[in-house]
Amino acid sequence: MKISALQIFWMVAVVELGMTLLLTQSPAIAAAKQDAWISFAVAGLSGVVITFIAGKLSLLYPNQTFIEYCQTILGKWLGKLIVIPYFIQLFLSMGVILRQSTEIIQMTLFRNTPLLVLIILMLYLMIYLTYKGGIEGIGRFSEVVGPLIFIVIILTLILSINGMNWRNILPIYADSGWKSILKGSVAPLSFLGEGSLIMMLTCFIQESKKGVNYAIRAVALVSAFITVVTMFVTMVFGGLASRMWYPYFEMVRFISVMEFLQNVEILVIVIWILSVFIKLSTFLFLTSFGVAQFLHLKDGGKVVWFVAFTLIPLSLMYPNIISASIQFPQKIWVPFILPINMISIPLLLLVVGTLRKKMEKKSEMN
Amino acid sequence: MIKLKKVCIMLFCCLFVVTGCLDRRELNDIAIILGWGMDQKDDGTYVASAQIVVPSKLGNSTGGAGASPGEGYLFETAKGKSATDAAQNMQLKLSRELFASHRRVILLGENIAKNGLAKIIDEYSRNPEVRLRTDIFVVKGGTARELLSIPYKLESMSALAPIKIHQSVGGTESITFKQFLSETISEGSNATLPTIEVVSSGGNNGQAQQGKTFKITGRAIFDKDLKMIGTLNAAQARDRFWIRNELKVNTLTVKVPKGNGNISFTGRKFKSKVKPVIQGGKVKFFISLFGKGTIKENNTNLDLKSPKNLKAIEQALNKNIKNHMTGTISHIQEEYQADILGLGETVHRKYPKRWKKLKGNWNEEFAQAEIIIKVDMNVEQVGTTGPSIHLKESEIKK
Numbered sequence: 144m145k146i147s148a149l150q151i152f153w154m155v156a157v158v159e160l161g162m163t164l165l166l167t168q169s170p171a172i173a174a175a176k177q178d179a180w181i182s183f184a185v186a187g188l189s190g191v192v193i194t195f196i197a198g199k200l201s202l203l204y205p206n207q208t209f210i211e212y213c214q215t216i217l218g219k220w221l222g223k224l225i226v227i228p229y230f231i232q233l234f235l236s237m238g239v240i241l242r243q244s245t246e247i248i249q250m251t252l253f254r255n256t257p258l259l260v261l262i263i264l265m266l267y268l269m270i271y272l273t274y275k276g277g278i279e280g281i282g283r284f285s286e287v288v289g290p291l292i293f294i295v296i297i298l299t300l301i302l303s304i305n306g307m308n309w310r311n312i313l314p315i316y317a318d319s320g321w322k323s324i325l326k327g328s329v330a331p332l333s334f335l336g337e338g339s340l341i342m343m344l345t346c347f348i349q350e351s352k353k354g355v356n357y358a359i360r361a362v363a364l365v366s367a368f369i370t371v372v373t374m375f376v377t378m379v380f381g382g383l384a385s386r387m388w389y390p391y392f393e394m395v396r397f398i399s400v401m402e403f404l405q406n407v408e409i410l411v412i413v414i415w416i417l418s419v420f421i422k423l424s425t426f427l428f429l430t431s432f433g434v435a436q437f438l439h440l441k442d443g444g445k446v447v448w449f450v451a452f453t454l455i456p457l458s459l460m461y462p463n464i465i466s467a468s469i470q471f472p473q474k475i476w477v478p479f480i481l482p483i484n485m486i487s488i489p490l491l492l493l494v495v496g497t498l499r500k501k502m503e504k505k506s507e508m509n
Numbered sequence: 510m511i512k513l514k515k516v517c518i519m520l521f522c523c524l525f526v527v528t529g530c531l532d533r534r535e536l537n538d539i540a541i542i543l544g545w546g547m548d549q550k551d552d553g554t555y556v557a558s559a560q561i562v563v564p565s566k567l568g569n570s571t572g573g574a575g576a577s578p579g580e581g582y583l584f585e586t587a588k589g590k591s592a593t594d595a596a597q598n599m600q601l602k603l604s605r606e607l608f609a610s611h612r613r614v615i616l617l618g619e620n621i622a623k624n625g626l627a628k629i630i631d632e633y634s635r636n637p638e639v640r641l642r643t644d645i646f647v648v649k650g651g652t653a654r655e656l657l658s659i660p661y662k663l664e665s666m667s668a669l670a671p672i673k674i675h676q677s678v679g680g681t682e683s684i685t686f687k688q689f690l691s692e693t694i695s696e697g698s699n700a701t702l703p704t705i706e707v708v709s710s711g712g713n714n715g716q717a718q719q720g721k722t723f724k725i726t727g728r729a730i731f732d733k734d735l736k737m738i739g740t741l742n743a744a745q746a747r748d749r750f751w752i753r754n755e756l757k758v759n760t761l762t763v764k765v766p767k768g769n770g771n772i773s774f775t776g777r778k779f780k781s782k783v784k785p786v787i788q789g790g791k792v793k794f795f796i797s798l799f800g801k802g803t804i805k806e807n808n809t810n811l812d813l814k815s816p817k818n819l820k821a822i823e824q825a826l827n828k829n830i831k832n833h834m835t836g837t838i839s840h841i842q843e844e845y846q847a848d849i850l851g852l853g854e855t856v857h858r859k860y861p862k863r864w865k866k867l868k869g870n871w872n873e874e875f876a877q878a879e880i881i882i883k884v885d886m887n888v889e890q891v892g893t894t895g896p897s898i899h900l901k902e903s904e905i906k907k
Binding site: 313382 | 637640641642682683684687690691694695854857858859861862
């Protein structure tokens with residue numbers, strides 16, 4: 144049950160791309176206006192650093208799972224305690240992603256279908272892929288779908304060129320200043336920082352060093368990609384983009400080549416559903432695997448069902464789209480998950496782990 | 510055996526969650542709106558009118574089976590407090606569900622434009638069904654209802670005609686609504702919309718009585734509260750397009766003094782460069798206009814084979830355009846004090862720091878700004894004849 148470096152590349156790229164592309168552009172553009180692309184570049188760089196730290200950490204003990212090496216580094220009890228925030232992160236984010244994605248599917252495709260039906264359908268497919276395929280299945284699926292997703296997005300960018308006005312991006316920097324640009328980068332960073340999950344994935348990679356390397360490259364690629372997409376969106380819509388929920392999606396809806404090639408947004412919805420599906424399946428796998436190991440359960444498969452069912456209330460608990468898409472990131476994700484789960488804990492583990500390794504080496508030499 | 514049972518149960522369970530026909534919307538269940546009009550009565554209520562596609566008739570009229578204009582669509586109106594409310598009331602008369610995804614043109618009566626658009630245009634971008642790629646027109650001196658009820662011979666759906674006319678006279682391609690919104694939220698510019706007017710058409714199929722038709726007449730100018738404060742005529746509207754670098758095609762007829770007559774020039778490549786300069790607190794604009802095209806008509810006695818004469822024509826064009834442009838700009842500056850030329854945005858881009866102080870009362874600054882225009886026209890082709898073919902050799906001016 145191991146995946147290749149290329150598979151991890153596409154898996155990380157797809158996990159990072161979908162939600163970031165759709166959900167972080169609006170807050171970033173609202174804060175940094177036409178300089179939002181700089182926000183994305185900044186967020187991307189920070190995301191690469193976060194992934195690098197998490198990757199370094201996991202390479203200390205490449206053959207141990209996250210839960211195992213937490214205990215190796217911090218001891219049994221502290222090590223158990225420190226993984227709990229990650230369970231909270233995974234459960235909450237799966238719930239909210241499930242909600243947002245099905246909400247968008249409902250809004251754009253199935254307006255009369257109840258949300259619960261869409262959620263159950265999505266869960267059913269997730270369970271199938273995770274239960275039957277495991278991480279290997281998810282890896283292979285990403286390898287097939289990943290390039291497709293990128294190709295479709297590049298295609299939509301090319302088709303948008305004739306609606307662009309490059310002057311919309313001017314003046315650079317003068318209107319916003321560093322404060323606004325940094326403020327705009329928080330939302331993208333909180334999504335791109337999910338690259339830190341590489342620390343849970345490394346133990347499943349065949350060549351762990353190469354795999355981590357590829358994962359970092361995937362984060363860099365996605366960041367650069369979204370920076371370019373944001374530039375396109377700004378050039379097409381100018382200031383209007385900050386008022387839209389999903390500026391990229393609106394840009395695709397706006398495509399019209401010679402009044403002939405129109406209404407291509409359905410392509411984006413399809414690849415986006417694929418991307419969210421991979422993200423949710425990856426998270427579902429990591430959570431189920433983690434829960435099974437945490438509670439010393441032998442049958443990991445049954446845990447998948449259990450975790451999946453808890454996601455139904457977790458996704459339905461938000462009263463409306465605003466609490467899921469705006470309040471949740473603002474009140475929970477950015478103030479807690481980003482600094483604690485993505486930055487502090489990996490750093491702490493890395494420092495303590497490195498020291499411990501050095502001490503072990505010393506004691507061996509002595 | 511047990512496995513088969515399991516599979517069967519699984520498949521059966523799937524039946525309950527598969528979306529299938531829950532969301533089916535077939536062509537014969539929906540009423541596709543193509544054109545939409547809004548008017549406001551004196552008591553403040555809105556009247557919506559719609560042109561709805563009748564699919565069975567639409568095929569006939571394009572097939573040339575003798576369907577008369579006006580048969581391809583259903584015309585319906587309803588009152589309401591908002592666009593959606595009016596649509597709801599309209600639904601009471603319709604056997605099919607209103608479907609706004611293909612709404613391509615929105616007409617606003619002059620009343621609505623004068624009372625302000627701020628309270629009525631939200632739906633056109635919020636409703637997830639509709640697209641931002643829409644054309645909006647103001648019906649000058651009339652109502653949208655009247656305009657939408659006029660059949661138009663060339664198009665089976667008369668609502669499509671305004672879009673096509675607008676494009677064929679050099680206007681933008683179905684992005685008037687997006688541009689309107691961009692201009693609205695930008696601090697350095699005032700919003701505009703193209704205007705359309707109901708006019709009588711010359712002769713109806715040889716019949717003596719005159720029918721009605723409509724005509725694109727220029728552009729409506731809005732103030733910051735989105736109330737219509739005035740209009741530009743068609744030529745002025747084209748000048749505006751040119752300065753904003755949006756002009757696609759234009760025909761100019763100018764008098765050439767040297768040749769003692771008119772020439773008509775059709776241009777297809779128009780460009781403009783706006784250079785703002787701030788000198789001692791005063792804003793100055795240098796606008797350079799370029800154009801390339803063909804001479805389609807030459808009513809002078811000039812031989813267009815000679816480069817000298819071409820030069821004279823180009824000079825006449827330059828002078829004429831410059832005069833007209835100056836007239837248009839001072840008309841806008843003096844009459845409306847509203848920057849509809851996007852000049853504020855050029856200052857914003859070049860002097861972002863100074864702009865923060867200027868933008869507060871930009872319209873006054875704009876009204877006082879000195880604008881220097883330079884025109885550089887280039888006649889690329891002169892048509893298929895050199896001198897006019899009917900002239901005697903002695904009349905031709907080489």
